[in-house]
Amino acid sequence: MGGSCRPGSADAESFSRSFSRSFSRLPGSFSSDMQRVVIVTGANSGIGLALCERLLMEDSQLRLCLACRNMQRAEAARSALLTSHTNAQVDLLHLDVGSVQSVLTAAQEVKARYSRIDFLYLNAGIMPNPQVNVKAFFKGLFSRNVINMFATAEGLLTQQDRINSDGLQEVFATNLFGHFLLIRELEPLLCQASQTSRVIWTSSSNAQRSAFSIEDMQHRNGTEPYSSSKYASDMLSLALNRHKNKQGLFSSVICPGLVMTNLTYGILPSFFWTLIIPIMFLIRIFTNTFTLTPYNGAEALHWLFLQKPESLDPRAKYHSLTSGLGKNYTQPRQMDIDDNISEILYSKLLQLESTVRGKVTETTTADKLNSRT
Numbered sequence: 001m002g003g004s005c006r007p008g009s010a011d012a013e014s015f016s017r018s019f020s021r022s023f024s025r026l027p028g029s030f031s032s033d034m035q036r037v038v039i040v041t042g043a044n045s046g047i048g049l050a051l052c053e054r055l056l057m058e059d060s061q062l063r064l065c066l067a068c069r070n071m072q073r074a075e076a077a078r079s080a081l082l083t084s085h086t087n088a089q090v091d092l093l094h095l096d097v098g099s100v101q102s103v104l105t106a107a108q109e110v111k112a113r114y115s116r117i118d119f120l121y122l123n124a125g126i127m128p129n130p131q132v133n134v135k136a137f138f139k140g141l142f143s144r145n146v147i148n149m150f151a152t153a154e155g156l157l158t159q160q161d162r163i164n165s166d167g168l169q170e171v172f173a174t175n176l177f178g179h180f181l182l183i184r185e186l187e188p189l190l191c192q193a194s195q196t197s198r199v200i201w202t203s204s205s206n207a208q209r210s211a212f213s214i215e216d217m218q219h220r221n222g223t224e225p226y227s228s229s230k231y232a233s234d235m236l237s238l239a240l241n242r243h244k245n246k247q248g249l250f251s252s253v254i255c256p257g258l259v260m261t262n263l264t265y266g267i268l269p270s271f272f273w274t275l276i277i278p279i280m281f282l283i284r285i286f287t288n289t290f291t292l293t294p295y296n297g298a299e300a301l302h303w304l305f306l307q308k309p310e311s312l313d314p315r316a317k318y319h320s321l322t323s324g325l326g327k328n329y330t331q332p333r334q335m336d337i338d339d340n341i342s343e344i345l346y347s348k349l350l351q352l353e354s355t356v357r358g359k360v361t362e363t364t365t366a367d368k369l370n371s372r373t
């Protein structure tokens with residue numbers, strides 16, 4: 001079970017705990033003998049890898065953990081980071097966020113390795129078999145909505161989802177549920193009385209309320225699972241703040257803008273993106289959301305690393321933006337979220353968590369019995 005966060009009791013020990021927590025919440029204040037621990041999911045490429053690079057530039061003393069599903073790619077990322085930060089401490093963790101068993105095993109490993117988690121970046125994400133609606137694109141191009149279309153891809157993209165080996169929709173399982181389960185499993189570290197911890201979701205401007213239905217949170221029946229999963233992560237972040245802030249856990253969401261990564265090369269081939277680079281620089285002048293490079297896309301993730309959690313707005317999505325002249329900055333924008341729906345989503349995720357845990361226990365028991373006979 002995910003460990004629950006302990007509320008303080010009215011005794012001397014509790015006073016000293018809450019005092020040390022308030023102290024540790026001062027910006028940048030942490031005892032120098034305590035190395036900060038940062039875990040990044042999907043850290044081997046794109047925005048996740050750029051974030052790791054930026055974090056090490058900020059604080060070379062970090063204990064950075066790359067949580068990846070492919071250990072060869074993870075090794076390559078680690079070597080690349082160590083080339084520019086020779087003395088950095090970069091750990092690897094095998095984690096397939098789309099697999100319940102992998103999340104549970106990885107969480108056990110984290111709890112064995114670390115006594116604290118300062119930042120957990122929930123960045124891994126997929127958009128399988130994307131299709132661009134060409135007709136909608138040309139219609140949008142000549143409409144008044146053109147800037148919004150380029151910024152959010154609203155009505156432009158569909159994907160083909162499938163059911164994974166846990167019986168869950170793959171996009172939901174990877175982009176949302178695996179990360180939720182990871183947080184639940186790591187609660188004993190994330191909700192410690194002595195310090196604050198942060199979880200930061202890489203969401204998207206493509207997160208749309210219209211793509212999400214609380215009756216179908218896994219998006220079994222629609223064609224926009226990506227948009228639905230990202231909207232769900234925005235809602236979950238709000239619910240996490242409501243339930244966990246008192247226990248020292250703070251959640252935020254960011255949008256990296258449109259970034260050239262493996263994910264976007266899955267939408268259109270890389271040669272096409274290369275051909276239209278001048279057009280994209282032109283569009284950037286009007287939207288600022290065409291951040292284009294992973295370094296720029298990681299701007300808001302890096303910015304949040306430097307902020308005091310209490311100064312952040314739980315209803316805001318923090319956008320990485322790049323101006324026409326190439327200047328990076330972070331801007332909060334209000335999310336379109338209903339408190340009730342976010343609360344219902346939270347309880348539905350807890351229910352699903354107990355169902356999948358039940359299945360894991362059943363399978364383990366059956367395996368044990370089989371091995372005895």
Ligand SMILES: NC(=O)C1=CN([C@@H]2O[C@H](COP(=O)(O)OP(=O)(O)OC[C@H]3O[C@@H](n4cnc5c(N)ncnc54)[C@H](OP(=O)(O)O)[C@@H]3O)[C@@H](O)[C@H]2O)C=CC1
Nearest residue numbers: 042045046047069096097098124125204258259261262263
């Ligand atoms: N690029 C863009 O324009 C935008 C991206 N985003 C979001 O940014 C995040 C990072 O994507 P981006 O850098 O663009 O794309 P990449 O494909 O480069 O990075 C995605 C990362 O997630 C990892 N990943 C995917 N599935 C799993 C899994 N089941 N378990 C563990 N890791 C997994 C990938 O690993 P592997 O190498 O093994 O596939 C990879 O490291 C995603 O959440 C994406 O939705 C949001 C808005 C815009």
Ligand SMILES: CC(C)=CCC[C@@H](C)[C@H]1CC[C@H]2C3=C(CC[C@]12C)[C@@]1(C)CCC(=O)C[C@@H]1CC3
Nearest residue numbers: 132149150151152153156204205206258267279
């Ligand atoms: C001239 C030109 C730039 C053409 C490309 C058209 C579309 C393929 C893109 C327009 C807006 C883009 C976009 C994304 C993918 C590619 C576009 C649809 C994302 C959905 C990629 C992943 C995200 O999370 C958000 C992006 C929003 C914008």
